[in-house]
Amino acid sequence: MTAQTTRSSTRTAQTRATQGLSIVVPVFNESKGLPSLHERISEVARFLHAKRGLAVEIVYVDDGSRDDTYLVAQALPATAADVQVVSLSRNFGKEAALLAGLDHARLGAVMFMDGDGQHPPSLIETLVSRWLDDGYDVVYTAKAHRESEPKLRTLGVKFFYDLINWGQRQKIPEDAGDFRLLSARAAAALRQMPERNRFFKGLSSWIGFRQVRVDYEPARREHGKTTWNVWTLIGLSIEGLTSFTVAPLRLASLLGALFAATALLFGIWIMLETILFGKDVPGYPSLVVSIMIIGGVQLLMIGILGEYIGKMLSEIKARPVYFVAEHSVKHADETETDKPSALHVAE
Numbered sequence: 293m294t295a296q297t298t299r300s301s302t303r304t305a306q307t308r309a310t311q312g313l314s315i316v317v318p319v320f321n322e323s324k325g326l327p328s329l330h331e332r333i334s335e336v337a338r339f340l341h342a343k344r345g346l347a348v349e350i351v352y353v354d355d356g357s358r359d360d361t362y363l364v365a366q367a368l369p370a371t372a373a374d375v376q377v378v379s380l381s382r383n384f385g386k387e388a389a390l391l392a393g394l395d396h397a398r399l400g401a402v403m404f405m406d407g408d409g410q411h412p413p414s415l416i417e418t419l420v421s422r423w424l425d426d427g428y429d430v431v432y433t434a435k436a437h438r439e440s441e442p443k444l445r446t447l448g449v450k451f452f453y454d455l456i457n458w459g460q461r462q463k464i465p466e467d468a469g470d471f472r473l474l475s476a477r478a479a480a481a482l483r484q485m486p487e488r489n490r491f492f493k494g495l496s497s498w499i500g501f502r503q504v505r506v507d508y509e510p511a512r513r514e515h516g517k518t519t520w521n522v523w524t525l526i527g528l529s530i531e532g533l534t535s536f537t538v539a540p541l542r543l544a545s546l547l548g549a550l551f552a553a554t555a556l557l558f559g560i561w562i563m564l565e566t567i568l569f570g571k572d573v574p575g576y577p578s579l580v581v582s583i584m585i586i587g588g589v590q591l592l593m594i595g596i597l598g599e600y601i602g603k604m605l606s607e608i609k610a611r612p613v614y615f616v617a618e619h620s621v622k623h624a625d626e627t628e629t630d631k632p633s634a635l636h637v638a639e
Contacts, residue, residue, distance in 0.1 A: 294607060301530065302538070309396040311347075311399060311400025311401060311476050312346060312347030312349070312399030312401070313346055313347070313348050313349075313399055313400070313401045313402075313403060313420065313473075314339070314348075314349050314350075314351055314393075314398060314399045314400075314401070314402045314403070315337075315348065315349070315350045315351065315373075315403045315405065315416070316353065316390065316393030316394065316397060316402060316403065316404050316405075317329075317333075317350065317351065317352050317353070317393070317402075317405055317406070317407045317562040318352075318353045318355055318389035318390055318392075318393060318407060319352055319353065319354055319355065319357065319361055319407035320354075320355045320356070320357050320361070320383065320386075320389075320407070321358060321367065322357070322358050322361055322363060322407045322408060323357070323359045323361045323363075323364045325359050325407075325408065325409050326352075326361065326364050326365060326368070326407065326442060327364065327368065328409070329409050329413070330350070330368045330375075332413040332414075333350055333373075333413045333416070334350075334369075334372040334373060335413070336413050336414070336416045336417060337350070337372040338371075338372035338373075338374075339417065339432070340416075340417065340420060340562055341372065341373075344354065344409060344420070346420070346424075346570035347370070347399060348373040348374075348399075349375070349397075349399055350373050350374070350375050350376070350516040351376040351378065351396055351397055352365045352368075352375070352376065352377045352378070352407070352450055353378045353380065353389045353390075353392045353393045354378065354379040354380065355380050355383050355384060355385070355386065355388070355389040355447070356380050356381070356382040356383030356384065357383075357459060359497050360489045362377065363620065364375045368454055368622075369503065369622075370534055370622040370623060370624045371624065372624065373624055374398075374621065374622065374623050375621075375622040376396055376398075376619070376620070376621050376622075377618075377619070377620045377621075377622075378393070378396050378616055378618075378619050379391055379614065379616065379617050379618040379619070380617065381614075381615050381616070381617040382615075384602060384614045386470075387490045387491065387492060388490075388613045389614070390404055390490075390492050390615040391490060391613050391614065392613075392614050392616065394479065394537065395483070396619070397479070397596075400476030400479070401423065401473060401474060401475050401476055401479065402473070402479040402573050403416065403419065403472070403473040403474070404470050404471065404472055404474075404492070405470070405471045406470065409510070409511055410510040410511050411433070411469070411471040411511070412508065412510075412511045415433065415471075415479045415508055417508070418506060419431045419433070419472075419473040419506060419588060420473065420474075422504055422506065423473055423475060424441055426504070427502065428475075428502045428504045429474065429475040429477060429478040429501035429502050429503065430472065430473070430474055430475070430478050430497075430499075430501055430502070430503040430504075431470060431472060431473040431503075431504055432465065432468045432469070432471075432472035432473075432496065432503065432504075432505060432506070433468070433469055433471040433505075433506050433507070433508050434466070434467040434468045434469065434505055434506070434508075435467045435469070435508070435509075435510065436452050436507040436508060436509055440552060447476055451605060452606060458519040463497065464493055464497045464516055465497065465505055468493055468497075470493065470507070471508075471518065472496060473497065474546070475501070476498060476627045477501070478496075478501050481501075482495060482496065482499060487607060488606060488607055488610070488611070488613050489603050489607065490613070494537075521625060522624060525606045533565065539594045540599075541596060541597075543562060544592065544593040544596050544597075547589055547592075547593070548589070548593065549615065551582050551585070551586060551589055555582075555586075613628070
């Protein structure tokens with residue numbers, strides 16, 4: 293590497309460092325664990341500022357919590373980084389909360405991490421290093437292994453990624469989570485996405501740029517109980533599939549073609565049996581089963597089409613993705629300043 297290249301890389305890293313980092317943390321009923329999480333993030337922010345001169349802010353997005361999460365978040369000290377607290381008017385879902393955090397992030401690069409403590413803050417410095425030192429624009433994390441999870445869930449996850457990546461030029465990395473860092477230009481690209489039905493994992497991969505994977509072990513949840521169960525995960529999977537890919541429509545078309553071909557071959561076989569061997573056409577049981585199978589496939593296809601039509605209707609209505617009820621900013625070297633609590637509309 294030449295001296296000129298080294299100086300150029302150093303200037304690039306310094307430019308990125310000057311932009312700073314916004315850490316977006318969506319929270320929902322996390323009042324008990326939020327203070328300890330904030331303390332750990334603040335320690336990392338203090339280290340990044342001291343060692344790299346990186347300005348850091350933390351953006352907590354309260355997604356309509358039913359406990360006192362917003363009040364706890366407001367009371368968090370801004371000792372090592374600026375603290376923004378954005379309270380949504382109701383529970384809009386995690387994807388909307390991520391968008392709200394992205395919209396309110398004031399510094400260049402943006403990092404997303406969960407508020408339940410399972411995304412270890414100790415890993416933040418590693419992600420920042422891959423961004424600043426190695427020049428990656430998207431640094432995403434993925435579970436190192438799934439041995440401890442039920443086999444059925446593991447197979448379901450694999451089927452989901454196989455289906456969502458089917459026919460896609462830009463693949464979504466398997467096991468990738470929302471815990472990721474985006475450079476300033478990657479975050480700017482993500483902000484340009486106009487759709488309201490968002491799937492951040494897919495969009496973060498779709499924008500391109502230089503991307504790298506970092507494996508990690510999720511930390512144990514110390515407080516509260518997860519709101520994710522089998523049905524919410526299935527709903528999220530359907531939301532992601534219909535928001536990001538047309539693979540279910542292609543699968544429905546293939547099923548239709550497969551059943552049509554099977555019916556044609558079966559019809560030819562019945563004709564040959566009748567003409568060549570004089571056998572009678574089978575009776576009602578086979579007919580009833582065939583009708584039920586074909587009817588079930590048709591209903592499945594109609595349901596898939598309905599999901600996409602619903603997405604189209606949502607996009608046509610163009611309703612705001614979220615509303616902000618309260619928004620406060622606490623600077624690291626100043627007292628807290630509250631913005632008006634009137635309802636804000638996400639543009």
